[in-house]
Structures are given as structure tokens and as C-alpha cells.
Amino acid sequence: MTAFRSVAVIGAGAWGTALATVAARAGRNVTLWARNAEHAARIQSTRDNPRLPGVRLASDIVVTSDLAAASRAKMLLIATPAQHLRGVVNMLASHLTTPVPIIACAKGIEHGTHRFMTDVIAEAAPRAQPAILSGPSFADDVARGLPTAVTLAARDDALASGLVQALGSPTFRPYHSTDIRGVEIGGAAKNVLAIAVGIAVGRKLGASAQAALTTRGFAELTRLGRALGARSETLTGLSGLGDLILTCSSPQSRNFALGLALGRGEQPPAGKLAEGEFTAPVLIELAASQGIEMPVSEAVASILAGRSTIDAAISGLLTRPFKAEE
Ligand SMILES: NC(=O)C1=CN([C@@H]2O[C@H](COP(=O)(O)OP(=O)(O)OC[C@H]3O[C@@H](n4cnc5c(N)ncnc54)[C@H](O)[C@@H]3O)[C@@H](O)[C@H]2O)C=CC1
Ligand SMILES: O=C(CO)COP(=O)(O)O
Numbered sequence: 001m002t003a004f005r006s007v008a009v010i011g012a013g014a015w016g017t018a019l020a021t022v023a024a025r026a027g028r029n030v031t032l033w034a035r036n037a038e039h040a041a042r043i044q045s046t047r048d049n050p051r052l053p054g055v056r057l058a059s060d061i062v063v064t065s066d067l068a069a070a071s072r073a074k075m076l077l078i079a080t081p082a083q084h085l086r087g088v089v090n091m092l093a094s095h096l097t098t099p100v101p102i103i104a105c106a107k108g109i110e111h112g113t114h115r116f117m118t119d120v121i122a123e124a125a126p127r128a129q130p131a132i133l134s135g136p137s138f139a140d141d142v143a144r145g146l147p148t149a150v151t152l153a154a155r156d157d158a159l160a161s162g163l164v165q166a167l168g169s170p171t172f173r174p175y176h177s178t179d180i181r182g183v184e185i186g187g188a189a190k191n192v193l194a195i196a197v198g199i200a201v202g203r204k205l206g207a208s209a210q211a212a213l214t215t216r217g218f219a220e221l222t223r224l225g226r227a228l229g230a231r232s233e234t235l236t237g238l239s240g241l242g243d244l245i246l247t248c249s250s251p252q253s254r255n256f257a258l259g260l261a262l263g264r265g266e267q268p269p270a271g272k273l274a275e276g277e278f279t280a281p282v283l284i285e286l287a288a289s290q291g292i293e294m295p296v297s298e299a300v301a302s303i304l305a306g307r308s309t310i311d312a313a314i315s316g317l318l319t320r321p322f323k324a325e326e
Contacts, residue, residue: 004166008073010088016079017052018139022172024058037065055143071095082108083278085117089124102128107187108275109282116184132180134187135238136246145171151239153177182234185225186243191276192283192297193217194247194255202263214248220294227290280304
């Protein structure tokens with residue numbers, strides 16, 4: 001029996017909608033909050049969200065734009081883009097009267113502050129018990145009930161375990177952890193690295209280069225993770241290596257697809273959120289502040305900012321001095 005009978009998902013994009021479906025499948029009473037009242041009313045009546053086409057929302061999921069009503073749930077999942085997390089949690093905070101778990105489901109690092117997602121939650125809502133959910137899981141796969149596994153971390157293991165019990169089902173398998181920082185780093189960095197790998201594939205550099213770049217990307221993700229106190233089993237787990245493999249190998253990923261288009265010299269897909277674009281500059285600032293080398297991420301940031309051409313960035317990576325593997 002779970003203490004978390006009711007769940008509210010804040011943010012009715014592709015991921016929020018998929019997570020609402022997950023929670024309903026796990027037997028929770030689910031509210032899905034959309035900031036736009038018209039959008040909420042349309043999804044509530046049609047049971048269809050254009051952000052996640054072809055997925056029919058279970059009839060018992062309540063879709064609303066009433067944040068006060070949503071905030072009464074026993075646990076909250078926030079699935080807005082990373083850079084909008086603080087704004088939404090600021091609005092939520094005034095409705096919270098008791099300690100409540102707030103699970104960050106976005107993947108990124110806040111611009112300007114270098115804060116990870118649970119730090120933003122802790123600052124914006126002091127009553128919250130911050131947690132993070134991340135791992136290899138495309139919204140479409142999750143919503144369709146294809147098997148997926150993710151990591152769910154909270155500072156307190158009993159809380160992380162309780163949240164896993166509330167959301168888990170045979171087709172959505174969260175593993176609990178207390179390594180919040182490790183989970184956050186994997187989710188943020190893999191999006192930037194997926195843009196790099198997409199570019200290499202778009203440039204037709206070959207399957208060997210794809211594997212090499214993914215692996216060297218993992219090496220730099222691990223370096224940063226270690227410097228910030230992440231555990232190695234988290235970095236090699238679902239939210240680290242697992243999500244990196246998924247995102248660096250499939251055009252279903254919007255980050256990979258962005259890289260693919262850039263590599264081919266095409267226009268990036270319109271209206272698709274690729275968090276790596278926003279994470280790249282802040283990731284390399286953070287790495288520099290720690291004295292950590294992240295050459296693949298730096299190349300992505302330089303290309304996106306127009307400081308380097310793709311060919312110059314590739315050549316820069318290929319002519320780095322030979323060194324010991326680490
Ligand atoms: N789509 C996926 O497969 C997965 C996405 N994620 C993460 O989830 C986060 C959201 O991604 P998606 O849902 O896919 O994006 P999306 O583009 O489908 O939806 C984003 C939603 O956030 C809403 N939104 C934007 N600004 C807002 C604000 N200021 N206040 C409230 N709502 C706002 C938009 O209206 C939209 O409904 C990202 O950080 C992404 O990396 C994580 C795992 C899987
Ligand atoms: O995070 C994801 C899968 O785990 C979704 O990847 P994209 O945001 O690149 O589509």
C-alpha cells in the first residue's frame with residue numbers, strides 16, 4: 001500500500017503526458033497540469049495531446065490548468081523544460097502547506113546559476129522533498145507501455161523507495177537511489193553529447209566514429225560526475241550510460257536529430273525541444289569552473305554558438321594530442 005495515492009504531473013508536454021499515463025497505470029489518482037487553460041480543456045475533452053500524437057489518455061486522468069488543485073496531490077512530478085523549472089516551482093510553492101515530494105523530470109542545468117534541477121526545487125520551494133527521475137525512456141515508448149527502466153533518486157532512501165513503489169509497473173521500472181547528483185549529471189550531459197554524435201552521423205563519419213565519440217563522451221561525463229561527487233554505479237547505470245546509449249543511437253531523440261540535421265547541413269526540426277542546446281553553454285562553464293576537460297561538449301557549444309564550423313570542430317577533436325585512456 002503506498003502513501004502516495006494521488007500524483008500531479010506539472011507540464012503537459014510529451015514527457016508530462018507520458019508520466020501521467022505511467023502513474024495512472026500504477027493505480028494512482030492522476031492530475032495533469034497544463035499552464036494554458038484552453039490547452040488543458042482541449043486535452044481533457046479529446047483525451048489526446050498533440051505533443052504526444054496517437055496516445056489516448058486514460059479516462060480517469062484529470063487535465064487542468066488549476067495549479068492550486070494540482071498542488072494538493074501527495075506527490076508532484078515536474079516535466080517542464082529545465083529552464084522553466086524555477087518559474088513553475090515558484091508558483092507551486094505558495095500552494096504547498098506540508099512537506100511534499102517534488103520529482104524533477106527535466107534534464108538540464110539552470111542558466112546563470114549552474115544549479116541542477118533538485119537544487120532549483122529546494123531553493124524555490126523550501127517545503128519540498130526534492131527528487132529526480134531520469135533514464136533511457138522516450139515519452140512515446142513509455143506512453144505506449146513499451147518496457148522501460150529509469151533511476152529515481154531522493155536524499156532519503158526510504159522516500160526514493162516509496163516513490164518507486166508509487167510509480168512502478170511491469171513496463172515502467174524505476175530503480176531507487178540516493179545519488180541525486182549522479183542522476184542529474186547523466187541526464188544533463190547526455191543531451192549535449194547526443195548532439196555531437198548526431199553531427200558525426202550526419203557527416204557520415206561512420207559507425208566506428210559513432211561508437212568512439214559516444215565512449216569519449218562518456219569519459220567526459222564521468223570526469224565531471226566524479227568531480228561533483230557522483231557515484232560510479234550511477235554514472236554507469238540507467239541515468240548515465242544507459243541514457244547516453246539511447247540518445248546517441250536513435251534519431252527518435254530530439255538531441256540526436258538536431259545534431260543529425262546540423263551534420264547534414266539541413267535546417268533543424270522545427271518546434272522540437274532539444275535540451276542539449278540550452279545545456280551545452282552552462283555545462284562547459286560548470287566543467288571549466290571545476291577544471292574538468294570536456295572537449296566533445298565544448299565542440300558542441302562552439303558549433304551551436306557559431307564560434308566554430310562543424311568541420312573545424314571535428315578537426316580540432318581529431319588532432320588533440322594522444323594520451324592515456326582515462
Ligand atoms: N520527451 C521525452 O522523451 C523525454 C523528455 N524528458 C525531459 O522532459 C522535459 C520536457 O520535455 P518534453 O515534455 O518532451 O517537451 P515538450 O516540448 O513536449 O513539452 C514541454 C511542455 O512544457 C510546457 N512549458 C514550457 N514552458 C513552460 C512554463 N514556463 N511553465 C509551464 N509549462 C511550460 C510547454 O507548454 C509544453 O507543454 C525536458 O527537460 C526533457 O529533456 C525526459 C525524458 C524523456
Ligand atoms: O531523454 C530522453 C530519452 O531518455 C529523450 O531524449 P530527447 O530529449 O533527445 O528526445
